Amino acid sequence: MVPAVPPPVRPNPVRAYFGNIRRAVSSTFEGMTVTMSWLFRRPSTIQYPDRTEKPVREMLPETYRGLLEVDLSRCTACLLCAKTCPLGCISIETCKHPDGAREFQTFDIDNGLCMFCGLCAEACNFDALAHTREFEASVSSAEQLTVRFVDRPGRLVAKAKDLPPRRPRGSILAALIPGFGRRRRRAAPPEPPASPAPAPAAGAEGPENPEGTA
């Protein structure tokens, strides 16, 4: 048995027509008043990066995977990181001295290639290679994206037996590239104390008039 379906209620077309007009006018009016009031509300956002309370990198979590840095005084040049990297953005070259000691020729990290997966930092056994919380990495040319960590010739490869303590994260990158990611900061202008009721003056709302519809 087919269940009895009640006949659909058809609205009166004339009422629907004029109801549509009324709804269009009233909803436009309501919408215009709401958006108008938003012009006088405090925005949710602030100007990045110079009006933040502290630099944004300091607000990031400790485990944030920002730009890579390597502490060469702890690096044994085991090449684990370079081999782990799926993109090959780490290039390490060493040469051997006659007395058996090894010297760094290059230790370059191409930030243009890096996808910040963190595999290299995980592979590093001596906490030499690690992510910093630095992320503001824009430079003016593609070559500058490659960070060269061998700062002086004759930098010897570390022995795993006696490693110096890890330098603070970010300090190496900061010393290597002065001004890198350190943007100018402006103090916010002092906000006048909130007076009891500085309501939006009804007369001073120039482009108001939310009647632009028919």
Added chain:
Amino acid sequence: MNIIQHVANLLIRSVFHADPASWPWTWLVQAVVIGIAAFLAFAFVAIFAGPVSWIERRIAGRIQSRIGPNRVGPQGVLQWLADGVKCWLKEDLVPAAADRPLFLAAPYLVFTGMFGAFVVLPFGAQVVAADLNVGILYLLAITSLVVVGLLMAGWGSNSKWALFGGVRSAAQLVSYEVPSAFSLLCVVLLAGTLSTQGIVAAQGGWPWDWFIFRNPFMFAAFFLYFTAAIAEGNRTPFDLPEAESEIVAGYNIEYSGMRFLFFLFAEWANIWIMAAISAFAFLGGWQIPGIAPEQIAATKGWEFVGWQALSWTIFLVKATFLVFVVIQIRWTLPRLRVDQLMITCWKYLVPLSMLMVLGVLVLLALVPEGGGADTILRGAMVGLGLAVVLVSALRVRRTFRVDREHYREMEGRDLWYPPYRLP
């Protein structure tokens, strides 16, 4: 006599010491003056379209609870210059499969259609490039040139999205020509002339002399025209030709660099044009309260210049106010669907605007101008207009106050933040 002939005759008399009527080079001087006038209008468009783009982005920002451009120059006022320079430096790319001549010519056609409207816009008492006796018809005709440009851009790009955008915009512009022409017909009926200056002269400086407050049908016709004009300018909520979420960017998707900028430029200038047409056709144009146009025309020297400047300013204020309304509508209403767009036009705007024409005709026959019934009608309409403004201001205030208390409870700060302050 319009200002161009006036200036040309003045030049011929004072510089060349000749009689303008019989001097053989009069046409040359007039041509030069017309060229200068066109340049001034062009400069006006350029200088107006740029800052309006900045104002719109700032307003959009605040409505969306963010800041908007604020870095280039104080408060970011020079953002439009930075954008212009950026677009200028971009490569002007032409797709390999594009219909090259159509593709290259389209932006200029759109721009010409827009710029041609400036010829008859009455900026001031005597400030109009050419006071054509078919002014309104000319306006409707020349702005339709934009359709051709958009179709050319859509077809020439050889991209399906661009073609959709072009065809959509053609359908939309052709449809909305009808209600906007009918609404302007109401104005023409009242003014008894097609000339733009004649329409302004038929109104007065005080609000009760404006056509919008002449009778209820004119009041409705203003909003009908305004809606149709927004649709003709491809503005939200009728911006289907460039609906990003459906057809990426519509007819201008394949354009880059300066050609792309020309489209945007035409769009910004189009806002100004529709605001200006609404202002001169319904809101009294440049009319100064208490001063008749004949008195202005009779003055001489610096007094004349002063009155012209004042009338120009009044017109500018009215049009700029409407520009603000257009911008706010854009950030208030969502976009219509294609079928809704056509329904809005053919089922609502067209019959209603026809009704307004009939109503205006009936009232023209029944209510003699200057009589008691006319005065009552005008007074009632001005009262209605004031009531709308007042009620909306109170609604804004109420909406704000309710949320302000909630905000103070949640954030411990005051919600009030003036639009010029940067957080």
